[in-house]
Amino acid sequence: GEGIWFFEGQVYLCSTSGGPIGKGQIFRLIDGDEPSFELVVAATDASVLDNPDNITVAPWGEVFMVEDGDGEQYIRWIDAEGQVQDFARNALSGSEMAGVCFSPDGQAMFVNIQVDGLTLVITGPFPMVDEGTTGDETTGDETTSGDETTSGGETSSGDETTSGNETTSGDSSGDESTSGVGSDGTDTDESDGDTGDGAGIDGEDGCNCSTDESATGTAAAAAVAVAIGAKLLLGPAGE
Structure with a gap:
């Protein structure tokens, strides 16, 4: 053979x-x-x-x-x-x-x-x-790089505060990537997945x-x- x-x-x-x-x-x-x-x-x-x-x-x-x-x-x-x-x-x-x-x-x-x-x-x-x-079908990877973060502790009145923001963007190929804003105000990494041809x-x-x-x-x-x-x-x- x-x-x-x-x-x-x-x-x-x-x-x-x-x-x-x-x-x-x-x-x-x-x-x-x-x-x-x-x-x-x-x-x-x-x-x-x-x-x-x-x-x-x-x-x-x-x-x-x-x-x-x-x-x-x-x-x-x-x-x-x-x-x-x-x-x-x-x-x-x-x-x-x-x-x-x-x-x-x-x-x-x-x-x-x-x-x-x-x-x-x-x-x-x-x-x-x-x-x-x-x-042999392949699909795009879905990645998530944003995390919800908590930057506030308990206030003097005992209330808890949260300041993490989460955003999501997707492209026309069906791949989804997620980028987040961390507690230090900087953007987290954003990645795009590739879809297979066929x-x-x-x-x-x-x-x-x-x-x-x-x-x-x-x-x-x-x-x-x-x-x-x-x-x-x-x-x-x-x-």
């Missing part, structure tokens, strides 16, 4: 040469009260899946893999029915692709062509995702990417930018 990815409490693993024909398997480990380890897909035909190597999960939940097989090198994905589909093919060389991953907003896929030393960005079209939530599914239409072998242009990609040069390196599947 080589590729591993964590998404929403689940760990996806590539067994690159596993399976009945030695062409690869994808497993999923789910932790919880009753942990499970299950087979997601297994290669039964090298033309469908050929030694999946690196793996990632898109922000909307679909699994993408890059291969290190014997023939043409593909990026493939698993659809909602659990079927392996072609996404893109390395039309430049026979080198494997590696390091596949998505931007936090899900609108760009990054992948390397190993031997050629190139990094590509594929800009979809991909499903739109809502900002503010991802598979997204949740906007729909259940999958990646909306064509895998039709007759499609023109780059497979499932509206634009491919290359780190070196201006060639389009990913050709349509099966070309």
Whole structure:
């Protein structure tokens, strides 16, 4: 096995040469009260899946893999029915692709062509995702730095006085910070929490990417930018 990815409490693993024909398997480990380890897909035909190597999960939940097989090198994905589909093919060389991953907003896929030393960005079209939530959701920290203080003691008449002031300010991102005024008249420290970037599914239409072998242009990609040069390196599947 080589590729591993964590998404929403689940760990996806590539067994690159596993399976009945030695062409690869994808497993999923789910932790919880009753942990499970299950087979997601297994290669039964090298033309469908050929030694999946690196793996990632898109922000909307679909699994993408890059291969290190014997023939043409593909990026493939698993659809909602659990079927392996072609996404893109390395039309430049026979080198494997590696390091596949998505931007936090899900609108760009990054992948390397190993031997050629190139990094590509594929800009979809991909499903739109809502900002503010991802598979690995983080939230801003709420900090409180102001304390109520009592600066007065009992007066000669036996009354107790209190002079501490407490103020609270929050920003539009939902982070809340609190600053207080101490008994010496100075402001206490104020801190802002950071919110995590990310997204949740906007729909259940999958990646909306064509895998039709007759499609023109780059497979499932509206634009491919290359780190070196201006060639389009990913050709349509099966070309």
